Amino acid sequence: MRAVLIDAPGVLRTAEIPDPEPGPGQVLVRVHACGVCRTDLHLLDGEVGIPRPPVVPGHQIVGTVLAAGPAAGDHDAPPPGARVGIPWLGWTCGSCRFCREGRENLCDRARFTGRDIDGGFAELAVADARFCFPLPEGYSDLQVAPLLCAGLIGHRALRMTGDAVRLGLYGFGAAAHVIAQVAAFEGRRVFAFSRPGDEAAQELARRLGAEWAGGSDRPAPEELDAAIIFAPAGELVPLALRAVGRGGVVVCAGIHMSDIPGFPYADLWGERTIRSVANLTRADAREFLALAPRVPVRTETHPYPLAEAGRALDDLRAGRFTGAAVLLP
Numbered sequence: 001m002r003a004v005l006i007d008a009p010g011v012l013r014t015a016e017i018p019d020p021e022p023g024p025g026q027v028l029v030r031v032h033a034c035g036v037c038r039t040d041l042h043l044l045d046g047e048v049g050i051p052r053p054p055v056v057p058g059h060q061i062v063g064t065v066l067a068a069g070p071a072a073g074d075h076d077a078p079p080p081g082a083r084v085g086i087p088w089l090g091w092t093c094g095s096c097r098f099c100r101e102g103r104e105n106l107c108d109r110a111r112f113t114g115r116d117i118d119g120g121f122a123e124l125a126v127a128d129a130r131f132c133f134p135l136p137e138g139y140s141d142l143q144v145a146p147l148l149c150a151g152l153i154g155h156r157a158l159r160m161t162g163d164a165v166r167l168g169l170y171g172f173g174a175a176a177h178v179i180a181q182v183a184a185f186e187g188r189r190v191f192a193f194s195r196p197g198d199e200a201a202q203e204l205a206r207r208l209g210a211e212w213a214g215g216s217d218r219p220a221p222e223e224l225d226a227a228i229i230f231a232p233a234g235e236l237v238p239l240a241l242r243a244v245g246r247g248g249v250v251v252c253a254g255i256h257m258s259d260i261p262g263f264p265y266a267d268l269w270g271e272r273t274i275r276s277v278a279n280l281t282r283a284d285a286r287e288f289l290a291l292a293p294r295v296p297v298r299t300e301t302h303p304y305p306l307a308e309a310g311r312a313l314d315d316l317r318a319g320r321f322t323g324a325a326v327l328l329p
């Protein structure tokens with residue numbers, strides 16, 4: 001099969017590699033679409049380590065099941081022909097304290113699609129059947145792909161803001177463009193902060209329900225109850241913290257961020273909270289994939305052929321598109 005691999009930091013190549021074979025409890029999937037996430041860029045840039053390179057990145061996989069490996073345990077694999085989504089969380093141990101507490105996103109031995117397990121920048125992929133999800137009907141493969149990380153982890157971040165009404169979204173990329181719609185659906189007031197001068201992102205934010213959109217160099221037009229930072233820019237943390245009122249929370253939703261500059265304790269005082277959100281649980285996936293069609297979430301997607309994965313990642317880095325890039329093998 002044709003696949004895109006990361007060999008080492010900065011080294012991306014397209015190659016013919018042997019077709020993967022499903023092991024016990026796994027399914028073999030023909031990939032129809034795979035969303036491009038900022039985490040893929042962090043993996044390529046070496047900001048998030050790859051334990052055993054080379055690896056095929058891509059963790060927003062939409063495909064159809066071709067075959068199942070040998071049965072394992074008591075779970076049923078989705079049947080051949082079933083359309084499934086495969087997210088970042090690819091395997092958990094089920095026995096560590098986090099798994100036992102329903103926090104498998106923090107599993108001691110978790111394995112992640114497109115980092116520890118070959119992902120979806122390829123024609124075929126194998127995945128543990130327990131971590132494959134049926135996808136809502138009414139979405140094309142292209143449209144549904146960004147829901148699998150931008151949507152799932154974005155929604156986990158949104159839940160961490162509790163019942164905040166005035167919500168700031170810092171970094172208006174793939175995740176924010178999904179979550180703004182969910183937040184508006186839930187009756188929240190959305191304030192979108194894009195890269196300064198990114199009129200296209202601000203225009204998209206307003207179209208998707210934000211009541212205010214502007215550059216992240218501008219102060220919030222009023223006090224916020226919570227903020228989610230999707231951009232990998234640590235300097236946004238003190239800015240967002242100053243924008244939220246007493247008791248407010250700043251949620252950092254990315255896997256990597258540049259260092260956070262110092263700030264006066266007074267900005268944290270008043271029971272303000274800074275927290276991160278890591279990965280997702282299978283419960284998050286089931287919950288969000290049921291919610292998305294009710295909103296209904298609409299994604300703005302930019303398709304690229306598999307061979308142009310490098311260009312998709314460059315365009316993401318440079319902010320050349322709004323919404324989400326999706327590879328079509």
Ligand SMILES: [Zn+2]
Pocket residue numbers: 037038039040059088149150
């Ligand atoms: Zn992701």
Ligand SMILES: [Zn+2]
Pocket residue numbers: 092093094095096097098099100104106107108109110
């Ligand atoms: Zn575990």
